[in-house]
Amino acid sequence: MSTVQDARPQYRTALAQLERLFAAVNPADLDRPTPCDEYTLRQLLNHVVGGIHRFAFIGEGGRAADILPGIEDPSDDGWPAALARAAARATAAWADDAKLGRPTFAPWGEVPGAMAVGGYVMEAVVHSWDIAVALDGGFALDDELAHTALAVAELVLPPESRVDGVPFGAVLPAAEDADVHARLAAWMGRKA
Template structure:
């Protein structure tokens, strides 16, 4: 059975990240995030790298040819993310073009597989990092839980509770409340504490 087209969800995941980044004020750049040793500035640079990688592998390149942590000036982060997003749209056909990416074999950190599976992997990564940014800046209330719900079962299947650490860049699962929303459940499974809150900017 052929996996469904991930691009509608990928479009939403990219849009969610883009909106959060565009609305992140300069005074938030030094705030801590749920990612160990990363502040918001570091997370935003990583998101630029992730966008560039999505575009690059969509065009047939190797993920390792693009840094996941580029050196981007603070005042260029939003602009560089937007430029990379435009490349993603073009190479993945999110702009309506007929990009033959879904059945092309792509190489990403978690293996070599058809683009339709890679797309869902990037939906997961973008959804989790959207939560990281939202949690760091007090904006988790508006997140798109449907994105997390769409990839939650796959996350449990491909990332078992053990082993973690080393080449698997996730800590052990964190307990989530029984009534937790899908995004909270997803980030908890991937080792984030759903209770993380740096507070709103007004609190700092």
């Protein structure tokens, strides 16, 4: 990735997609299982909001290792507001174009800011799929975002990187006619 693109517009689109999904969650849904085997939907929402705060923190100059990707759970109907606060913080933290070229201390190491943004696009899009599946599908997810996330995933998470300690399962096969969301899920080790 010699020239890193500015993925902030895609990140904002990914946040908008998450906002639509969070708005569809009812308190009765919060204990549902998700494609992330270790998370219920409540735990996944917490991870997503906490991850956005972590992304904001590194945009503000912090090191990812210094903050946990989680929050104190809001009320059962408070998830959309919690997401909105995190999204506003992340958008503000990454507004300065100069941050794209600066060293950033992401969870996976020191990288230029633009690469951190790309990694968090991937995170937001993958977890959007997870949430949509937990809510029984029926959501039209953004194909262009999924293509961007898959390109990032293929670059930064090659099959040989799936070793102990990496929070992604082995790449799974995807059907020849699988859509981009199913291919992304398979690349991330999720059964579509």
